[in-house]
Amino acid sequence: MKSEARCIDIRDLSVFYGNTRALSDISICLPEAKIIGIMGPNGSGKTTLLKCMTGLLSPDSGEVLLGGVPVGRQRFRLSYIPQKEKIDWDFPMSVRDLVEMAMYAKRRWYQKLSAEQLSRVSSALESMGLERLQNRQIGELSGGQQQRAFMARALASDADILVLDEPFTGIDAKATDELIRIFQSLRDVGKTVILVHHDLANAGSFLDHVVLLKGSLLAQGPPEEVLTSEVLVQAYGVSFQIPFGSGLHLDGGSPSPS
Amino acid sequence: MTLFSDPVFLVVLIGVVMVTVASSAVGCLLYVQRNALLGETMAHGCLPGIYAAFLLGGTRNLGWLALGATLSGLVSSLLVDAIVARTRIHHDAAMAIVLSWMFGTGVVLLSFIQQANLSNQNGLEDLFFGNAAAMSWNDVMIITGVSAVVGVLMGINFRRIKIYLFDAEYARMQGVKITWVRALLSSLVAMSVAIGIQTAGAILMASLLVAPAATARQWTSRLLPMVCVALAVGVLGGTIGTVLSCASPNMPTGPWVVISMTLLFALSIAAQRVSGRLKSSQKR
Incomplete structure (x- = not known):
């Protein structure tokens, strides 16, 4: 057996919806303290994988293990941030x-919240730059602020694995950059950030690890190894040129088929 | 004031206030769940249960009828869930189907009771529009008891219910038993509807649930304050309606309560508008 201490271990995972197979035989060992992108075309099982995790x-x-223990028994280690459209x-x-x-x-x-819990809430709000907006109704925030409010909830719970379903949907370029910086600072203090991601254009610039799905596992590893033209043709049926390296900004932001 | 020293009036007033306490609090939960019409569905769904309970027990004791009402209210909510889960029919259509079907069944059962000419059947037809004036002290005790149970259950489970209503998946990850909370919510609605039927009737019950919540939401953006404001609005509307209906002879209480609550709602919107205008003119 491999050493599983610092790894999210997904073993032989299969999920069916009725007779349709949504995911088949996924086995991956995801590194912790990384920003991990789950990518793939629509209907490739990204959200299904997230929900299993x-x-x-x-x-x-199959099963998902954290440090060798089934995830169901240590849900407190994870915090799930749903898609924006799922929230009222x-x-x-x-x-x-x-x-x-x-x-x-x-x-x-x-019981009211203890002083220690209240101060953890306050520092989570502060670290997301929301302390002055804390009394606002959640709908009165901008898209980026809303995403940060959910991040603050995850931080307050002390989870070390943050799971986000399409966090960049409906937020502008500036807020996207801010959010990426937040992910990076969380990773630097040892948290694992797992997100379903769609935008191939910026995937190479901030993801440490990519899992490419199409019902089954197509490829996984560092983005420059996974997001190659051959693999992307396999996944999307079209070829893309992906820019790599951090701090790279694109005009328009959408990948151009070559 | 002669009205407030009249024991018959006081019995009705206490009964109506206790009904509005339960329904305004529970109505807030339905409101934030965007499921306001479930109250109406369960109120209509109560009728067959009430009449079946009468046929089985041969008594008009409110506790017994309320038990039948609660059970068949729950059945109607389960039917809606079953239709949504097993067919391609949406939630609103499923409620419309169940609501009318249960009401129709209730009407058929009532005509059966009336034709059988059973003793003791007077007043059963009042349950369409309510007849609070017929409330006895015994009824008020039962209403108060059920209302207290609703309040206690809601208080103990408030955080759980709040997480579930906002984000059911997060609630599950926090270890909240979703099926249990769903059953609890349905039971809370069923109980508050069951004790409210005698006041507002199956047809008007939805107003007692929704109007206080909708009024309260105008004034606050947090759930607990919203429940508190809704309680105040509900009790005020219930009191005004009861006073108005009892002040003149032969006036139905339920409809007057509904009218008062809706007036409070309309006043609240008007007040919001005015205060909004004042604020914006101050900014200038």
Whole structure:
């Protein structure tokens, strides 16, 4: 057996929806303390894989282990940040309420949050630059701020693995850059950031590790090894030129077929 | 004031207020779930259960009828869920189907009871529009008891319910038992509807659930304050409606309560508009 201490170990994972196979025989060992992008065309099983990792979906076969222990038994280590469209932004809740949610499971119904928990909420809000917006209703934030509010909730819960489903949807280039910087600083303090990602144009610039899916595992590894024209033709049926290296900015932002 | 020293009026007033306490609090949960019409569906769904309970038990005791109401209200909610889960029919259409079907069944059961000419059947037809004036002290005790149960269950589970309503997947990751919370929510609605039917009737019940919540949402953007404001609006609307209906003879209480609550809602919107204008003129 390999050393599994610092690795998210996905073994022989298969998921069926009815008779349709959504994922088949995925076996990967994802490195921790990295920014990991799960990529692939629509319907390739990205969200399904994410849900198996968070324990929201039990696979038909296979398992996901964290440090050798099934993920279902240590969900506190993970925090899941859903797609923006899945959230009701009109829900009567302030930004601070949202972050305090991370503490609910740890308190009984009659207990208020402890001073230590309140200060953790405050420092999570501060680290995401939201302390002055904490009393706003969540729908009154910009797209980037909304994403950061959910990040703050994840940080307050002390999870060391953050799982995000398409975090860049509906936010502008500046907010995207900010979010990427946040991911990088989290990685630098040892957190693992796993995200479903669509934009091939910037994938090479900030992802440390790419998992390319198309129902089964097509390729995985550092982006410059995975996102090659041959593999991308296999995945998308079209060839792309992917720019690599950090700090690279593209005009327009969409990949051009060559 | 002579009205407030009249014991018959006081019994009705306490009963109506206790009904509005439960329904305004639970209504907030339905409101934020964007599921306001589920209350209406369950209110219509209560009727067959009430009449079946009467046929089985031969008594008009409110506790017994409320039990039948709660159970068949839950059945209607389960039917909606089953239709949505097993067919391609959407939630709104499923509710429309179940709501009318249950109501129709209730009407058929009622005509059966009336034709059988059973003793003790007077007043059963009042459950369409409600007849709070017929409330007895015993009814009020039952209503207060159920309302207290609703309040306690909601208080104990408030955080759980809040996480679930906002983000069910996150709730699951936090270890919240989703099936349990869903069952709890349906039971809370069913119980508050069951005790409210005598006041507002199956047809008007939705207003008692939704109007206070909708009014409260105008004034606050957080869930707990919203529940508190809704409670105040509900109790105020219930009191105004009861006073208005009892002040003149032969006035139905339920419809007056509904009218008062809706007026409070309209006033609240008007007040919002005015204060919004004042604020924007101050900014200039």
